[in-house]
Ligand SMILES: Cc1cc2nc3c(=O)[nH]c(=O)nc-3n(C[C@H](O)[C@H](O)[C@H](O)COP(=O)(O)OP(=O)(O)OC[C@H]3O[C@@H](n4cnc5c(N)ncnc54)[C@H](O)[C@@H]3O)c2cc1C
């Protein structure tokens with residue numbers, strides 16, 4: 001497949017489809033690509049339209065939600081007309097029963113025990129009262145998804161189901177096409193609406209937040225209304241009665257990454273809370289269990305508006321309120337694309353709120369100072385080194401570096417220790433694990449912002465990737481991450497394909513495959529390899545920028561165990577050889593440089609030392625000393641002693 005469409009939307013959840021329908025109604029040519037309509041959070045949701053019951057604080061998010069709730073009646077009427085399907089929209093109001101009398105009662109309508117039981121008989125005996133939110137409501141989100149799908153197809157949106165977008169190709173600051181499991185697709189404008197999966201394509205801080213759900217069948221007596229008429233939004237659970245007699249019970253909120261499935265604990269928790277709220281349901285038949293992944297952002301606000309490239313629009317991160325926010329998102333994004341109209345509300349939801357540039361900010365959000373480099377040589381406790389020769393540069397992919405030591409960012413006792421160590425080492429290249437930075441893994445929170453990327457060249461690495469495909473995907477994210485942090489022209493990637501968790505030894509075949517592909521995509525590839533001279537040669541032939549043979553396993557501190565093979569690699573390579581991993585002491589660092597390695601990468605030995613900045617300085621000195629020694633040339637080895645002082649003129 002090689003096709004083009006004016007606007008290409010990635011993701012066929014409620015957000016992608018709602019935008020597609022809106023754009024199409026305004027005359028655009030639209031394609032929607034979705035790998036799996038059923039996996040969407042939009043199917044899993046409860047369908048509450050609940051800005052008030054969710055207790056959103058006053059501000060831009062509440063304004064956005066209220067605007068969307070206001071748009072709902074007209075929006076669903078239009079969809080029902082287009083699709084000829086009912087979507088179960090009911091502005092039924094939401095009751096929020098509580099078990100403790102609240103301290104303050106704010107503006108919302110408070111109902112005492114008698115009042116709330118009047119609205120909803122049969123509540124648990126512990127309910128002491130509750131709030132009444134008359135304007136909140138619900139929609140049957142599964143029906144709504146069917147209607148959106150139908151409307152899109154009837155309008156002539158090109159809906160591609162079962163197609164996965166694998167990469168977003170860019171040229172000169174614009175998205176040029178997208179690469180999919182069925183070929184390349186071109187458009188003029190691209191909308192990224194792939195929910196929780198968005199950071200598989202771009203480094204946005206969106207993570208899956210799992211929610212488990214179940215449904216019961218409510219008893220239906222002849223000529224009687226269903227026992228529950230309104231949404232009950234209780235402490236830790238909610239009950240959403242559908243007109244067809246199902247009762248939806250939700251939802252857990254779990255930070256378990258992509259762990260799928262329902263668990264006994266999840267379901268038990270929901271049922272316990274639901275029965276406490278409305279005891280009669282304990283005898284109703286269970287119909288279904290399911291789960292879904294909410295697209296969560298660090299501040300729980302969506303990401304909306306232009307992003308990364310001129311012709312790329314972002315619409316993701318709707319977290320708990322994506323069903324509610326669909327109409328307003330569709331309308332604002334269509335205005336933006338077709339009329340270049342930027343609603344003032346959108347300014348609160350820009351993607352770059354997560355990427356503060358440390359150069360212009362005196363203090364990062366986590367309280368750590370960004371790196372300052374000017375005073376390094378004035379630092380008191382660390383000895384000074386002579387200026388290295390200005391002629392002797394390390395050159396990788398045409399880029400010059402004075403320092404021949406690269407460092408990492410993991411395993412440090414604190415961000416501050418890492419910052420000081422980077423400064424003390426005088427390194428100019430720091431490698432960062434794309435995945436850990438993206439997911440803000442423990443120890444990596446605020447890491448990207450803690451380094452002054454105006455001074456330090458970022459070497460994104462594919463740590464954590466077990467296959468070539470995985471590494472290629474993460475490498476692409478790494479390039480975006482470097483761009484976001486201000487290094488527009490950074491195409492470096494430290495390629496790690498490591499299937500083996502015990503020794504962390506790289507997979508040579510996967511590494512070669514990934515390297516070939518990444519070189520084709522224009523990356524400067526720095527592959528981490530076992531010290532295998534033949535593999536090193538092949539990697540050089542496919543166009544890698546360096547090779548990075550390991551001294552010994554990562555983090556082992558065993559030093560240079562592969563000396564003979566590393567020597568062969570050094571001898572035969574026309575590209576720089578960077579000895580990476582296993583270096584435990586400065587003497588081992590110096591040894592690698594004396595052997596003729598072009599550079600070193602040292603992480604654990606510095607980070608795990610009792611005084612990381614001092615060890616970093618020592619490693620920097622060792623790299624320089626080893627390099628100077630290599631350039632100076634070693635004295636010849638001899639089998640016998642030869643006196644140091646001349647023997648001529650000795651007194652007999
Ligand atoms: C248990 C639960 C309860 C919820 N309850 C409510 C509620 O009551 N009210 C409310 O307003 N919100 C609720 N939400 C939140 C709401 O469901 C989400 O915010 C919303 O569905 C997000 O929609 P989306 O279109 O952005 O993402 P999704 O619905 O997840 O859709 C994303 C789509 O993109 C596709 N995709 C991903 N990557 C790719 C790729 N690389 N190539 C092609 N396609 C791709 C996926 O297959 C998927 O179809 C709930 C969510 C959950 C999980």
Ligand SMILES: CC(=O)[C@@H](O)[C@H](O)COP(=O)(O)O
Pocket residue numbers: 407408409410431461553554555556557580581582583601602603604605
């Ligand atoms: C940070 C990094 O890239 C490491 O995987 C690298 O290989 C360094 O290894 P040590 O931690 O053994 O120095």
